[in-house]
Amino acid sequence: MIALALPAQTTTEEGFVPPTIEEAHPPNILPWNTEYGVWFAPGFGKQMLLVILSVILIGAFFYVASRRGQLVPGKLQFVGEAAYGFVRNSIGKDIIGGREYLKYVPWLFTAFFFILVNNIFGAIPLLQIPSFSHPGSAYAIAAIFYLLWIAVGVKKHGLRYFKLAVVPSGVPWYIMPLVVPIEIISNFLVRPVTHSLRLFATMLAGHLIVMLAGSAIEFMTLSGNVLLQGTGLLVLGGAVAMYMLEALIMVLQAYVFTLLAAIYIEGALHADAH
Secondary structure, three states: OOHHHOOOOOOOOOOOOOOOOHHHOOOOOEEOOOOOHHHHOOEEOHHHHHHHHHHHHHHHHHHHHHOOOOOOOOHHHHHHHHHHHHHHHHHHHHHHOOOOHHHHHHHHHHHHHHHHHHHHHHHOOOOOOOHHHOHHHHHHHHHHHHHHHHHHHHHHHOOHHHHHHHOOOOOOHHHHHHHHHHHHHHHHHHHHHHHHHHHHHHHHHHHHHHHHHHHHHHHHHOOOOHHHHHHHHHHHHHHHHHHHHHHHHHHHHHHHHHHHHHHHHHHHHOHHHO
């Protein structure tokens, strides 16, 4: 499974050549502008294909799981209900609370499973690339929730929300000139950036680690040096452990992103109480 991520230029003749960030993202399947190279070129790529595939898989699974609702659920219905209940109760109800949380459960539910499936793609041979290892996809979903929690705050409190969001209660007036700019930067600039970068950077780093381990194993195996070949076995063991750790992080990042989204929505709803 690691060999699928090996870059083409790793050779024993030139010495070990580590993979680059550009190699972490395959070329576009249907490029329509290659002026800026693979990293920045717009086009229909493998990651876009996986995003579409994830929507189909998620929609198909929950449609099949819920189409024949029974009082005593079957295995598939039980899994679907448990998955929905996890997001509804453990994230929506526990974080947002009250009676208002239900209207935001569809947002949280969609985000959690969309991110989860696209992350898990990175652990599946042949697919083997997490969609959110590309910054564009992470920025897009973070921007959606950025606009959502601002809209929630404005709907609940009117334009007064922006004052509530940047002027903490109980702070002496003479400290306000220092606190307010910090709150503006923190809430409206840093928060959406870190919300996206946390997901993107983690997925990209894990993908690069697997690529690096695979490249090292190939290099050591083909080196013809018995000592290096033996070391390659140790690297293989470490790569398997990192692979399993990365699979766990894929799940955790979906949970963390959705949890933070719920926290931001709760903060917008109850800005006057903070």
